[in-house]
Amino acid sequence: MKKKNRFLQNKTFVVFSVLALCIILAAIFAPVITGGVDPLKGSLMDALLPPCKEHIFGTDKMGRDIFTRVIYGARASLTATFGVVALIFLIGSVMGIISGYFGGIVDAVIMRVADMMLAFPGLVLALAVAGIMGASIKNAIIAIVVVSWTKYARLARSLVLKIRDRDYVAAAIVTGSKTPYMLLRYMLPNALPTLIITAATDVGSMMLELASMSFLGFGAKPPAPEWGYMLNEGRACMQTAPWLMIFPGLAIFIVVVVFNMLGDSVRDILDPKNE
Amino acid sequence: MQFRLLEVNLMSEKREVILEANHITKKFPASRGRTLIANDDVSLKMYKGQTLGLVGESGCGKSTFMKFLVSLDKPSAGEILYRGTDITKLKGEELRQSRQHIQMVFQDPTLSFNPKMTVRDIVCEPLLNFKKIKRSEKDPVCKRLLEMVELPGDYADRYPHNMSGGQRQRVAIARALALEPEIVVLDEATSALDVSVQKTVIELIIKLQKEKNITFGFICHDIALVQSVAHQIAVMYLGNLVEILPGRDLSEKAMHPYTRALMGAVFDINMDFSKPIESIDSEAPSPLDLPKGCPFRGRCAQCMEICKREKPKMTELEEGHSVACHLYRR
């Protein structure tokens, strides 16, 4: 109960979680907000219209309403981003906790694999994946996850190592605790707050990574409305029709800032030092 | 008939061996190809209902040895037979099941408990681990255990960090006894307590031993304290066992120069203050690269030529008293 109050008392958290909620709701209720306009259809006759009453963000090369595409783009960005963060959080934490707790060969193997992953620049890997399996959001997610889980693994491992040699852990083992019990009830609760903070603050950066992938052509495929891809599309007409880039760009900016601030406030609240 | 029974009772001063550690050795690799020998060929016996005191200074290997007793680590060589089973060779579920019989109380009461667990959770955890009680039974069980260590029942909902050192150690004892083990290892269990609190905790331990016939392994650096609670005392130095003797014989019959040095260095309130305290002027060598021969060579006032060449083996002087010293070879 005390924790809930801490969350609600922090003004930054309240403000930004409301904003985040708005963004998520906008994504969910996209059809309602955009009045049923199809983001994928457009008439070439309406191509490259500047912002006006009918198309408040203008239209793109194919005559599609940019406002609609930006709002629908939230769906793609948010689901992909949360997907990435959830995956790296889960995979990384599990690997890290196992590595830290068991030590020895298990630890050595997992950490060497993690090191290998770190050595790959994410972009190069994305290229490889795109080349082998074709460009799509799914493949962009795979590429990012493969490279980024290591951060969580290292973090979880160091948090486990901090308490693994403490007397109370030894006491629990001597009194007959089983290994799964030790992992779930002793190791995980100790590591969880820090891991959650990291995940919260990662949402913003993962979103940018995904957008970058799409911008470079390794992610979303046309005609999907996806902000990074839309930026890419708009590059060619940057001088003549800047609104093609401005609005998707602004969307990325706003969403990333909102989630970064949210993550920061979560960190401030959960920081064990503040307890 | 009654007469006969009395005879038999008197004769079972013949104690029952319930644990035998044979030739325990532990080596750790150290930097630059050297080896740290934490335990060198240590052999000890523990008897039912009796306390074995393990005494030595830092680096003597008593903590390392103690870890083997509760299976927190495995020796490099040797065996530990608990009622005939070598616990050092057990694995997995078999190992876990064997833990019920040998439990431990740790030194630092501030670090021995999960900060998120209440006293009730702490003392009931062992029983839940082995499914000996159901969750619904936690309350009465906890009450019984707290009573056993002379703590009020309403402490069940408290957190150890809100309790005094002595109270925390009592909780630690309750936890250790929850599974009704035959052997409990007390690793410097009273060293962090004030002297008056130490006394009350020791009295509790003795009381419990008499009631439940528990075997204690009492690891301690305070030889005077060990003498007051142990039936047998084992003295260790730099990983080696140098002497074992009955507790009550310590003052009169201790033979090994190191044991005598330890006793001489104790500041006793009943000592003769006009006599200067005995101290060995040198320091213990590094446990890495120990030279050949007796580990105490170089610091021993009675060191002989043979002491530098050959490490003395444990020789039995009389029943229950063995020494590893060239001065006393048969």
Next chain:
Amino acid sequence: MLELKDVMISYKNVPTVEHFSMRMKQGQIISLVGESGSGKTTVIRAILGLLPGGGKVTGGEITFEGEDILAYNAEKWRKLRGSDISMIFQDSGAMMNPTKKIGTVFTEYIRTHEKISKKEAWAKGITMLERMRLPAADNVMNSYPFQLSGGMRQRVGIAMGMTYQPKLLLADEPTSALDVTIQAQIVRQMMQLREDYNTSIIVVTHNLGVAAYMSDYIIVMKHGRIEDQGTREYILKESQNAYTRKLLDAVPSLGGESYV
């Protein structure tokens, strides 16, 4: 030489020590004994003006060689510490910068008290270590704290504390972290200081045996107040004070009461 009159000390406005009075002559060794929370460490730190944050002497007087040292400013305190009153801690090693060699720390210490060159300070350091009968003084000066054993570090701490032959040496649990055989060495060394330099020593310890061996006079503290005091003989044999007897009774003695 040193007198404390009715000293009151508080931490963050919570009274920790009350009505502490003591008189000390040159060459005496006095022990402050007590259990945790008795206030013994607080008293000794107050004498040197080293109370940690939030601690203040709120009443009474502390006079050293006739001067009221509570009224001292920072400059006078600096002059007093090290030259007239010195302190050794439970873990001298922890008081030293772990990233610096003993020699560096020692010469810095010397040069805060005297304006001499580094070379001269180094030589002085070596002389001091040798006087404290530390073997291989050169080696010690060139080592880092972690390379020395606990006993060695304490002896270095004593050497540093004695460099200017202070009139008063304060020792805060000087042997509690040491092995039994090393403890004996250190105690002997400290008592030799009185022999050689007529240094007065106040020892804070929870070990009644050490206190009894070392001191002429023992002060027993409990909950921030003096519970009992007297000569060694009085405290050990004659005092009827219930707390004193309880403490003495609780100390295990070789050849004493056995439970088994």
